[in-house]
Amino acid sequence: SQALVSFVLQQEFPGEFSLVAEEDSNDLRKDGGGEIVERITKLVNESLTSDGSYGVSLSSEDVLKAIDGGKSEGGSQGRHWVLDPIDGTKGFVRGDQYAVALALLDRGNVVLGVLACPNLPLTSISVAHPHSPNNEVGCLFFAEVGRGTYMQLLDGSSTVKYGALSRGDGAIYLRFPRNGYREKIWDHAAGSIVVTEAGGVVTDAAGKQLDFSKGKYLDLDTGIIVSNQKLMPLLFDAVRASLAQKSKPQP
Numbered sequence: 001s002q003a004l005v006s007f008v009l010q011q012e013f014p015g016e017f018s019l020v021a022e023e024d025s026n027d028l029r030k031d032g033g034g035e036i037v038e039r040i041t042k043l044v045n046e047s048l049t050s051d052g053s054y055g056v057s058l059s060s061e062d063v064l065k066a067i068d069g070g071k072s073e074g075g076s077q078g079r080h081w082v083l084d085p086i087d088g089t090k091g092f093v094r095g096d097q098y099a100v101a102l103a104l105l106d107r108g109n110v111v112l113g114v115l116a117c118p119n120l121p122l123t124s125i126s127v128a129h130p131h132s133p134n135n136e137v138g139c140l141f142f143a144e145v146g147r148g149t150y151m152q153l154l155d156g157s158s159t160v161k162y163g164a165l166s167r168g169d170g171a172i173y174l175r176f177p178r179n180g181y182r183e184k185i186w187d188h189a190a191g192s193i194v195v196t197e198a199g200g201v202v203t204d205a206a207g208k209q210l211d212f213s214k215g216k217y218l219d220l221d222t223g224i225i226v227s228n229q230k231l232m233p234l235l236f237d238a239v240r241a242s243l244a245q246k247s248k249p250q251p
Contacts, residue, residue, distance in 0.1 A: 001100050002085040004044050006069040009081055011054060020216060021070025021083040022186050028064060037064065074185065076108040076213035084186035095119070099163065103189035108213020113190035115141040115163045122153050141166060143197035162191025162226065166198035171231055176223035183218040201232045205239055
C-alpha cells in the first residue's frame with residue numbers, strides 16, 4: 001500500500017509532497033527480492049487500472065522509488081503526510097484485524113486522518129456475527145479537524161482499535177510500551193484525529209496532547225491513553241496510582 005499511496009499523493013500534490021512512512025525499499029532491492037517486487041508491482045498496477053484515474057503502468061523501479069518517497073523526516077514546518085502501510089502486522093498475518101493509516105500534518109498538527117480497516121465488520125463488533133453471510137466487512141474511517149468523524153463501507157492489534165473506539169465499540173485503549181521504546185507518529189496520527197473528532201480524548205499519561213511536530217517519533221510521558229470524556233478523569237487517577245505504586249522501591 002505504501003507504493004500506491006505514495007504514487008497517488010505525488011500525482012495529486014506534486015509541489016508540496018512530503019511523506020513520512022514506515023517502510024523503504026532496502027530489503028526489496030537485495031538478492032532474492034525480485035519475485036516479491038514483481039508481485040507488488042502487479043498489485044499496484046491492478047489497483048491503478050481499476051481506479052482509472054491515471055492511465056499509467058508503473059515499472060518495478062517506479063514502484064521501488066514510490067516506496068522510497070516516504071523518507072521525509074516530518075517536523076513542525078509545512079505539511080507532511082504520515083502513513084503506516086500495515087498497522088497491526090500480526091493481525092494481518094493471521095487474516096485478522098489490521099489497518100492502513102494515513103494522516104496529514106499541518107505545522108505539526110493532525111488535520112486529516114483516514115483509517116482503512118479491511119476486516120472490521122461494518123456493524124458494531126459487539127453485535128456482529130463473524131460467520132453470518134449478511135455481515136458486511138471492511139470499514140473506512142475518515143476525519144477532518146473541526147468536521148467530525150465518518151465511517152463508510154470499504155469496497156473491496158493496530159489502529160483498528162482507534163476506529164473501533166471512535167464508533168463506541170470500546171471505551172478504553174491504553175498503550176504503555178516497554179522502557180526505551182519510542183512510539184512512531186505513523187502508528188497514532190490518523191487514529192488520534194478519528195477518535196478526537198468523534199468526541200473522544202487522546203493524551204499521554206500526563207494528560208498532554210500527542211505532539212506530532214518532532215519528526216518521526218512522539219515525545220511521550222510514559223504511555224498513551226484513549227477514552228471518552230466521562231472516563232478519562234477516572235483513567236488518569238488509576239494510571240497515576242499504578243505508576244506511583246510501580247515506582248516505589250521494593251522491600
